[in-house]
Amino acid sequence: MSLFDKFSYRNKRVLVVGGATGMGAATAELVRDAGAEVVVMDRGEITLESVRTLFVDLADKQSIDQALIECGGRIDALFSCAGVADGTPGIERINFIGHRYLIDQMFAAEMFNQGAAIGLISSAAGMGWEANLPELIEFLAIDDYDQATQWAVEHGKCSYMFTKQAVCAYVARMAMPFLKKGVRINAILPGPTDTPLARDNADSWLTFGKDYRAEAGVEVSTPMEQAGPLVYLCSDAAAVVSGITLITDVGFTSSAVSDVFPSAKMIVNFLRGVGGGAAGGTASAPQVQRAASAGQEKPKLPQINPETRMLIDGELVEAEHGATFNNINPATEEVLGVVADATRADMQRAIAAARRAFDETDWSANREFRKKCLIQLRDGIMEEREELREQLIQEA
Numbered sequence: 001m002s003l004f005d006k007f008s009y010r011n012k013r014v015l016v017v018g019g020a021t022g023m024g025a026a027t028a029e030l031v032r033d034a035g036a037e038v039v040v041m042d043r044g045e046i047t048l049e050s051v052r053t054l055f056v057d058l059a060d061k062q063s064i065d066q067a068l069i070e071c072g073g074r075i076d077a078l079f080s081c082a083g084v085a086d087g088t089p090g091i092e093r094i095n096f097i098g099h100r101y102l103i104d105q106m107f108a109a110e111m112f113n114q115g116a117a118i119g120l121i122s123s124a125a126g127m128g129w130e131a132n133l134p135e136l137i138e139f140l141a142i143d144d145y146d147q148a149t150q151w152a153v154e155h156g157k158c159s160y161m162f163t164k165q166a167v168c169a170y171v172a173r174m175a176m177p178f179l180k181k182g183v184r185i186n187a188i189l190p191g192p193t194d195t196p197l198a199r200d201n202a203d204s205w206l207t208f209g210k211d212y213r214a215e216a217g218v219e220v221s222t223p224m225e226q227a228g229p230l231v232y233l234c235s236d237a238a239a240v241v242s243g244i245t246l247i248t249d250v251g252f253t254s255s256a257v258s259d260v261f262p263s264a265k266m267i268v269n270f271l272r273g274v275g276g277g278a279a280g281g282t283a284s285a286p287q288v289q290r291a292a293s294a295g296q297e298k299p300k301l302p303q304i305n306p307e308t309r310m311l312i313d314g315e316l317v318e319a320e321h322g323a324t325f326n327n328i329n330p331a332t333e334e335v336l337g338v339v340a341d342a343t344r345a346d347m348q349r350a351i352a353a354a355r356r357a358f359d360e361t362d363w364s365a366n367r368e369f370r371k372k373c374l375i376q377l378r379d380g381i382m383e384e385r386e387e388l389r390e391q392l393i394q395e396a
Helices: 003-007 022-033 061-071 091-108 124-140 145-154 160-179 196-200 210-216 223-233 252-257 262-272 285-293 344-360 367-383 385-395
Strands: 013-017 037-042 052-055 075-080 112-121 183-190 245-248 310-312 315-317 324-328 335-340
Touching: 013 022, 022 037, 022 075, 022 112, 022 196, 022 223, 037 061, 052 061, 061 091, 075 091, 091 112, 091 145, 091 160, 112 160, 112 223, 124 145, 124 160, 124 183, 124 262, 160 183, 160 245, 160 385, 183 223, 210 252, 210 262, 223 245, 252 262, 262 367, 262 385, 310 344, 367 385
Parallel strands: 013 037, 013 075, 037 052, 075 112, 112 183, 183 245
Antiparallel strands: 310 315, 324 335
């Protein structure tokens, strides 16, 4: 036996949930080649050879129960990889609640071997979990599958961002309780990765950090490149690692935070929920953590106060004929606000105003003035970031 055997999966039994495509499929392939006996669960077709395949639908509690009965036996590593994008019915169950239920049932059935490990997949969308910790703690405290689903629906949290934040918070909070049972838990937080899910949302997912990758000379990662750190985290080589969400974005976040790549700092700080002071006295991440640990009332997010008019030629104006439409929360059908319903004539007014600014002022030539305006815009976004975050979540 060599020291490097700690990276091996020989004589281990591994369960991969969501292993039909993407990072889950790559993870299943990697642990299979590392010597593991592999069971793969998914609701899609599983094409990987030399593994046992089982159907599971994480949006259906009975399906999870049946899949675990069929799986049986003991498990040395569980990789919870399944995930879907916003707009998918049952996203709150598929991305988090179903995974947690499966883990709970495995503990109840004593399926985890001593020294086992659990690995999950979060996302850049989950980066702000610390700033949202009190609400996440409230959600995580509901351990019943159906009641947690009901809470997510009633609170408008059936979203990609919230479920990925839940993954990060769950990993952090369960590290110690699981360690007492002889099981470690970690997650990765991947940067843009060329998966079928990402390709379905390519305009937003695969273009994220494009300027950083171009300057750094790197490409969008592959599923196998992301599988590597995930498989490491569940190997014996990572025996002292638990409760972390490892950012695997080829340095994008670190470069933004450390001002090496400052153009990314605003979006990264927005995702992390940190930066300049937010309107409404919103607490910082450390303040939120202290409040949670001390049992204080959680900080309140600013109330959404949408502007119904349009900004054209420096003035807030109504749409032509005063037309408006309701902005609807797709999860709850709640009316978030009333928005001006612009017409072609309104667009022409805006275009004409922009043309005048370009032709009749020094806007096009005065770079310092444009820079000042952009900095002012950036500062305004940062000051209102918590309200903007809440609006984006509710609108999505």
